[in-house]
Ligand SMILES: [Zn+2]
């Protein structure tokens with residue numbers, strides 16, 4: 001993966017190339033060994049290039065190959081490797097290169113202007129909404145239903161930004177206190193500046209290979225053992241936002257495939273989607289890693305620290321490393337791979353992880369994608 | 377009063393970076409009035425506009441090459457309507473020019489009494505250049 | 518060795534990008550749209566102009582769907598009946614926003630949230646503004662009522678309701 005920054009000079013193609021090249025080098029492969037390419041990228045309105053998949057393809061190694069661009073909002077970060085897995089699991093490809101890219105710095109006056117285009121043009125947009133509103137409304141609902149204090153949510157931002165100090169790509173790594181978060185600028189109450197991940201430019205890539213090919217390449221095999229995805233109704237004003245039911249359904253689908261019956265016991269490391277600090281908690285509950293309303297308690301008890309019983313977002317997450325939407329694959333799916341393969345270095349969780357889970361989330365608070373990996 | 381449609385727009389402006397290879401391409405055009413490309417020695421391809429990588433073998437390209445301002449019209453069309461479908465007073469010709477000695481080329485305006493595919497053309501540069509594809513005024517015989 | 522190793526990328530500042538230190542191209546797409554409102558929402562907008570909220574009933578699951586639609590997404594059957602609902606409801610959630618739509622800071626905050634409407638099925642509502650309340654008083658579960666624009670100013674839009682205000686005691 002590239003570094004994640006508010007602005008990178010590279011074009012989207014060039015970022016895609018840099019990430020793809022790193023992934024190929026780490027796997028010991030060349031482009032000619034790649035049978036198919038999956039490219040994940042969020043709305044064209046960020047890069048400001050329509051048919052973005054087509055624009056990026058040469059930098060993503062897709063020229064002259066079976067190539068597919070996928071996009072499911074923020075869920076793209078984990079859906080992209082799921083789409084890559086179809087290619088390999090179906091036998092269509094022995095090696096699939098999965099590339100994820102986002103260049104949000106092109107959009108002015110702010111990437112939020114492009115987010116404006118995702119709302120219903122008749123019912124929502126006349127109210128001049130900012131995307132932060134939906135997070136604020138969901139966070140408020142979640143806090144109110146369970147009686148959660150803001151300081152218990154702020155702990156997530158503190159933890160993830162601190163974890164990000166060990167990530168070489170990090171945009172917003174910092175050693176902060178809960179007070180720093182609680183005293184930061186109020187953007188849309190209850191959301192404050194340090195509750196939120198930044199817009200970023202960046203790209204990431206990973207290689208999926210059939211078992212036969214993978215065994216020739218490495219001794220540290222990591223298997224994709226479960227995949228799930230689910231979307232709820234777009235009529236978001238008709239749903240109770242306190243619990244992401246669609247994430248729970250995606251998780252159940254993935255657990256069933258991975259033959260996991262007791263997720264809190266069997267999952268050793270988790271990378272749930274954390275564009276906002278409360279989302280990590282919301283998604284831990286959606287992933288059935290704890291009961292509804294219990295995630296803030298586990299966080300307060302230190303369970304989700306890197307050396308805790310269930311390390312959560314050891315990468316530093318979107319809060320610390322950055323949020324180039326689709327390209328957060330690098331701190332979700334890639335991180336779980338590095339953790340299970342024992343390659344995470346200073347970020348390595350000490351509990352000798354055998355099974356890990358990652359998840360991404362997107363659209364109008366309605367989409368969840370889940371991928372489970374197991375050490376070979 | 378009709379309620380069948382809701383009118384609006386998609387507000388957003390964009391600023392695109394030229395990128396790593398694009399930065400050098402446009403700097404050379406602006407400052408020195410030159411076209412440059414990158415070459416992949418393995419595949420023997422010269423990319424114009426230059427790319428930082430070879431799309432065939434994925435090698436990173438660091439061999440920069442001055443290329444001529446001349447090329448050959450590969451394809452062209454005469455344009456009679458503008459981007460919003462309004463009839464133009466004067467039609468113009470746009471075409472793809474393969475730059476000599478390269479596998480690449482540029483899409484640009486072509487000004488000639490009669491434009492034919494296969495004809496030799498040369499980039500006519502502006503005096504005041506800003507680092508844009510429009511630093512080339514047009515291609516002419 | 519920690520992965521990823523030696524990640525690449527050339528960082529730019531806002532100044533470099535905006536003031537021509539690096540070569541950039543600018544683009545203002547200026548595209549305009551006429552979105553079809555469809556059968557359900559065109560009637561909804563027409564009723565908004567009349568100062569009324571209207572929903573659709575699904576005979577199959579007995580739900581009153583709001584905003585109205587011509588099909589029930591759960592039963593996947595056509596909805597069957599127009600039903601007027603009230604212009605009162607309950608705050609399901611809310612935010613107090615110091616950001617405008619382009620993330621510019623505003624000093625006079627916007628009170629915004631989801632209001633479920635009385636007469637529609639549970640949780641069925643819309644996003645809208647709140648006013649005539651304070652940061653201290655507003656809360657989830659608060660009963661509210663629509664404040665409409667005067668009839669001559671209504672145009673068949675979600676903004677024909679100016680905002681929702683707290684329901685007064687004894688009021689319906
Ligand atoms: Zn080559």
Ligand SMILES: [Zn+2]
Pocket residue numbers: 575576577578579580589590591592593
């Ligand atoms: Zn129904």
